Structure formats: structure tokens, C-alpha cells
Amino acid sequence: MIDEETARERVVSTADRLFYAHGVQAVGMDTVRTEAGVSLKRIYALFPSKDDLVLAVLRRRTHQWDTGVTGAVSRAGTPRDQVLAVFDFLAEWFLEDAFRGCAFINVFGELGGDSDRIAAAVREQKASFQRRVTELVHEAGCPGHLAPQLVLLAEGAQTTAAISRDPGTAAHARAAADTLIRHALGDFQGPGVSGT
Amino acid sequence: MIDEETARERVVSTADRLFYAHGVQAVGMDTVRTEAGVSLKRIYALFPSKDDLVLAVLRRRTHQWDTGVTGAVSRAGTPRDQVLAVFDFLAEWFLEDAFRGCAFINVFGELGGDSDRIAAAVREQKASFQRRVTELVHEAGCPGHLAPQLVLLAEGAQTTAAISRDPGTAAHARAAADTLIRHALGDFQGPGVSGT
DNA sequence: TAGAGTAGAGAACGATGGTTCTCTGCGCAA
DNA sequence: TTGCGCAGAGAACCATCGTTCTCTACTCTA
Secondary structure, three states: OHHHHHHHHHHHHHHHHHHHHOOOOOHHHHHHHHOOOHHHHHHHOOOOOOOHHHHHHHHHHHHHHHHHHHHHHHOOOHHHHHHHHHHHHHHHOOOOOOOOOOOOHHHHHHHHHHHHHHHHHHHHHHHHOOOOOOOHHHHOOOOHHHHHHHHHHHHHHHHHHHOOOOOHHHHHHHHHHHHHHHOOOOOOOOOOOOOO | OOOOHHHHHHHHHHHHHHHHHHOOOOOOOOHHHHHHHHHHHHHHHHHHHHHHHHHHHHHHHHHHHHHHHHHHHHHHOHHHHHHHHHHHHHHHHOOOOOOOOHHHHHHHHHOOOOHHHHHHHHHHHHHHHHHHHHHHHOOOOOOOHHHHHHHHHHHHHHHHHHHHHHOOHHHHHHHHHHHHHHHHHOOOOOOOOOOO
């Protein structure tokens, strides 16, 4: 018999893939069971209800998101590039075949109206991301009001890239972010001037 | 017996309200029937399937959105204010009790992965909005690359306002848009200078 | 080897989904 | 008045949902 942690990971990653691709309600627990290769009995021992499984999927996504952002930021040089690295991270993501927008936004739209737990989980992830951007913005010496503006660009890029299927969306977001950062830094010389 | 157009409008507006509040799959046709006061037989005579009803709802939303944007733009003065009027329109919308994000994004997340017709309808609405913004941007004398950037702000504002429940989100979007417009116009004097 | 405990496969269950059908009753032409 | 046709209400239908239960079979201990 497979290890409990292995079973858990298999169920959550399978559910993530299926829920993300088709929506939560379009995927039955039976399909999760078949594709994960873990019996329903076991699944329900690990997650008392489908809602709990959805929450576990969101937790996993939150962790992956945080890891991805951290990695992209750590690969960047100057504090300003670190802010822009968020958009580079998005650009890479948008190129993936399975990309279908922000899972949190999708789940919120589908279930957030009726499930307070899920709405709260989504809200917390978005708030956490905004805090992260606020930190990066401060480290780059930019005024705080820049952070929520950059967050809007990132959120808009995710939904627009998903719907339009245009991976160039990330470049628009990055360019807009760059403009806003320059402006916030008081660098009014316009594009073309190196900021380093 | 009630007029056919009246019945149709009752069904579509009821479905819109219910689908928007709870998600499409969470609302049964029986509920639509009860709340609209139109028999199932009649509903299925008007819309061959639930998918067709969803598409009718999206068409109605598209029309309402276009009307709302047109109204806000026509109330604005200068071409630059007309561009910003889009964000004023959003600000008003975000204040509504029933506001729960962009219905197109929500439906796309829930059903777009499996229904090509619905995905196409959402894509067309977003493309249409981008064309509209592109026109406004050109009339304001701004370079074309500004339009997709402003669209990202508008999209991001809708999802962020829905999830965070912070109506001030619109102000952030508007401020960012204002900065981007000033920058695009080559007005590098920073905020505080009247641009009329 | 015998027995206890447990995991897996999937049948079963009640609810609910989208969709269709039946039945009742009303309006209207001749 | 009589018969026809259509609208409405909601029962019926079949599939599928989330969830639970049963039964089989295997593993590990003494």
C-alpha cells in the first residue's frame, strides 16, 4: 500500500490538474479517484469533503506561487529588477500549455459566492501577494501606492492572457509596470534611459 | 399569457442574476423557472439548452457593458477624461451590493475550459472592449501600446475589487491609468500639473 | 496456518442536474 | 356549444453528483 503522504500528494496534484482544467464542479470525485489511483475511501479519509480537497489544492497552489515568485525575484539583480521579475515569472507561466488563468480567481468565480471558506482562502492568497509586492516596492525605494497598481497589472495580465490566449500579454504588463516604477522613482526622462 | 419578448427578458435577467451570484452550475433550471415565473417548457422553447441560456446572458451583459461604457465616456469632457471615464464607470459598478467581479471572467473560469462557444463569447467581449479602449486612446492622441496596458488595469481592478471587496481598488486603477496616460503623452512633469 | 485488521474496488444511496412528457384547463373558430 | 390547439404546472426520466457501505482479499502476527 502506498504511503499516506504519497497518496495525499497524488490526490491533491490530480485534483489540482483536473479542477484547473475543467472547473471544480465539472470534475467528479470518481474521476479524481480514477486518475489519482487512490480509492474513494482513502480520499475521504484524507479530506472530509470535496470542499476540503479544494482548500488543499488552493494551499498547494499558494505554496507553488510563493516559491515561483521567490525564485524569480532571487534571480533578479537590482531591487527594481526584482519588482519586474514578478512579471517575468508571469510571462513564463503564460507559455505553459495548461495555462488557464489564475486558479484562485477561477475558483472564486465558481464557488466564492456560496462558500465562505473558499472565498477566504482566495482572499488571503491575494492579500499575501499584495504584501509581497509591497515589500519589493519598498526595497526598490518606491512609494507604497505603487504596489496595488502593480498588483492590478499582474491580476489583469493573468485573466487577459487566459482569455485572449496571447502570451504577449505579459510583455504589456511588464512595460506598464516599468513605466509606473520609473514614474514613482521620479525618473521622468522617459524610456531609453538605463535605470541601474 | 405573457408576451414572448417579456418572457425572454424575464428568463435572461433572472438567469443573469442567479448565475452571477452563485455560478452557473450551482443554479438549476428549476430555480430559474421558479424565480422567473416562466415554465420550463417555455424556457426550453426559447433556449434549446442551458448553454444557450448562458450565451444569451452573456450577450445581454455585453450590451449592458457597452451601454455603460458609452454613457460614462459621453459624460466626460476631454478625450483624456474619456479614457479615464472607463475607470469611473468601474468605480460606480464596484459599489453595487451584487458586485462579484466580471461575469465574463467568472463564466470563462467555470465553463471556458470545456465549452468552446462560451469561451469564444467571452473572448469576443474582451476583444471588443480592447478595441473600444484603443479607439479612445487614439482619440486622446496617445500611442497605441497604451490601450492593452489600460485594459490590464481594468481587468485587474475587476477581479481584485471582487475578491478584496475594497471599492478603493478602482481609484488605484484610475491613478495608474492616469500615470500611464501622462507618460504616453510625453507629459513628464509628474502629478500636480493640470493637463486639461 | 489461522485469524484479525485493513485497504481497495466499486456498488449503493439519496439528492439533484438538465431535459422531456403528461395532463389539465383555457381561449377561440365555426 | 363543441372541438381543437396551445400554455402552464410539475411529474417523470435518466444521468451524475458527493458520500457511504459492503465485500473481497491481502498482510502481518502468534
